[in-house]
Amino acid sequence: MTIQLLAAALLTTLLAQTATAAGPISSPSSSRDANLVERGKYLVKISGCNDCHTPGYMPADGQVPQRLWLTGSAVGFQGAWGTTYPSNLRLSMNALSEAEWLVRARQPMRPPMPWFNLQGMTDRDLLAIYRFVRSLGPAGEPTPVAAAPGEPVDTPYFEFMPKNLPAPAHQARR
Numbered sequence: 001m002t003i004q005l006l007a008a009a010l011l012t013t014l015l016a017q018t019a020t021a022a023g024p025i026s027s028p029s030s031s032r033d034a035n036l037v038e039r040g041k042y043l044v045k046i047s048g049c050n051d052c053h054t055p056g057y058m059p060a061d062g063q064v065p066q067r068l069w070l071t072g073s074a075v076g077f078q079g080a081w082g083t084t085y086p087s088n089l090r091l092s093m094n095a096l097s098e099a100e101w102l103v104r105a106r107q108p109m110r111p112p113m114p115w116f117n118l119q120g121m122t123d124r125d126l127l128a129i130y131r132f133v134r135s136l137g138p139a140g141e142p143t144p145v146a147a148a149p150g151e152p153v154d155t156p157y158f159e160f161m162p163k164n165l166p167a168p169a170h171q172a173r174r
């Protein structure tokens with residue numbers, strides 16, 4: 001074989017490989033995206049987002065159809081911070097870009113939202129949650145606006161107040 005023939009054969013092989021790698025079905029980036037959505041679903045499920053943000057999830061032992069997941073709850077949580085409602089993430093996350101979500105997810109929020117757990121997630125895990133929620137599409141209604149401390153509300157609510165606490169140490173010693 002001449003040098004020219006060898007070079008031509010090499011080029012043909014290289015071109016064929018490039019064409020395969022760029023094909024839509026075997027595209028590594030689309031399977032990575034699918035993996036990210038799956039991981040988001042897993043994270044939402046095991047990190048408890050549904051427990052508060054999906055209506056009826058806890059009483060139904062988690063047996064709520066996925067199409068209703070994260071549509072928010074109109075049952076408030078009342079405590080020293082006022083009354084807050086687990087927001088409709090299907091609406092709020094659909095209104096944010098990925099970059100905006102990464103900022104929002106790391107901001108402090110009122111109780112009982114465990115915002116410090118979101119803050120501890122990696123960018124990749126937060127993006128996975130975002131991609132999963134976006135894949136479900138927007139659904140449901142906005143939840144009631146939070147009420148200030150002491151402000152009466154006419155929605156149902158849980159009272160988040162520890163009862164029967166032990167006396168502080170200095171009192172117990174007397």
Ligand code: HEC
Binds near residue numbers: 077
């Ligand atoms: C113990 C109940 C509870 C759990 C568990 C919970 N949240 Fe929340 N979440 C709330 C409440 C209540 C609010 C409203 C807080 C406020 O008004 O400041 C909220 C607010 C939010 C907000 C800000 C409002 C918005 O829509 O942008 C985001 C984002 C959020 N939660 C995401 C999540 C994610 C993701 C998870 C799972 C990792 C989760 N939450 C788990 C109760 C909860």
